[in-house]
Amino acid sequence: RRHNPVDSIRRKIKSNQMMDQVSNPALQIPKFQSQNFESPQCNIKKNLEEILKKRTFRSHGSTSPHLITPRSDGVF
Structure with a gap:
């Protein structure tokens, strides 16, 4: 076989x-699946905040926690 x-x-x-x-599962990009096909952007901010909170708790002893903590600078 070649x-x-x-x-x-x-x-x-x-x-x-x-x-x-x-x-490092904390750095994986989450895949979103929308339940509502008419408005796929619904609750995206809430979903992202929940994921970021979970990652922050999971990586509590990390050497650089500022990379995974959510920012409140009005990005959304």
């Missing part, structure tokens, strides 16, 4: 993604 560079790159990317997910 070496396929595309398959090799795909395996490496998949492996890296799995390692990133296992090593």
Whole structure:
């Protein structure tokens, strides 16, 4: 069987993604699924705040907590 560079790159990317997910789940980007198809932006701020609060509690002993704590500077 001949070496396929595309398959090799795909395996490496998949492996890296799995390692990133296992090593630091607090830095993963959440996937939102809307229950209401007419207004997918509904409650996004609330959802993000809840996720950020959970991440802040989970990473309480982190060396750089300012990277994951929510800011209140009116971004939304």
